[in-house]
Amino acid sequence: MRRRLFFALLFAAAPAHAGAQSFAMQFPARMLAAHNAERARARVAPLAWDNSLGVAAAAYAQQMAFSGRFQHSNRKARPGTGENLWMGSRNSFSVETMVGAWASEKRWFVPGVFPNNSRTGNWEDVGHYTQMIWPTTDRVGCAIASTARVDYLVCRYAGKGNVDGRSVGYALR
Numbered sequence: 001m002r003r004r005l006f007f008a009l010l011f012a013a014a015p016a017h018a019g020a021q022s023f024a025m026q027f028p029a030r031m032l033a034a035h036n037a038e039r040a041r042a043r044v045a046p047l048a049w050d051n052s053l054g055v056a057a058a059a060y061a062q063q064m065a066f067s068g069r070f071q072h073s074n075r076k077a078r079p080g081t082g083e084n085l086w087m088g089s090r091n092s093f094s095v096e097t098m099v100g101a102w103a104s105e106k107r108w109f110v111p112g113v114f115p116n117n118s119r120t121g122n123w124e125d126v127g128h129y130t131q132m133i134w135p136t137t138d139r140v141g142c143a144i145a146s147t148a149r150v151d152y153l154v155c156r157y158a159g160k161g162n163v164d165g166r167s168v169g170y171a172l173r
Helices: 018-041 051-067 095-108 127-133
Strands: 082-089 139-146 150-158
Touching (some): 018 095, 051 082
């Protein structure tokens, strides 16, 4: 089955129509604003956009779209880089809603030493959120690849978060 892919990257090739072009041009700023709003609420420094991370995110988003497999990339292939993934119906969710899904995990979050940060006892219930607010993360790059029915969002983070034995969320106390 042939799949059409759409990538949202700063400096992406010119899209076919004005709506897609507008989205591609606004994507990095909107993604960064959504992340930094949550980081401000957590009282940690804002992130900067990193085009190299965005290109790597695009390559992996495309891989998921081609394969139809929604799973994290091999950590060995992205040393020092964290990763958040999101998947949903094509063109049904705003960038802010996608990032908001990760941010909503804060309802289960407890400040402390990772991985003991979840009211549920399972760090995976807060892992997207903790990566977003990780205090030593300073850069992010994201991309979306789409099939006819599904959007795949990948965000890559440097310095990587969710490191065992490190503190996260103490600024929230």
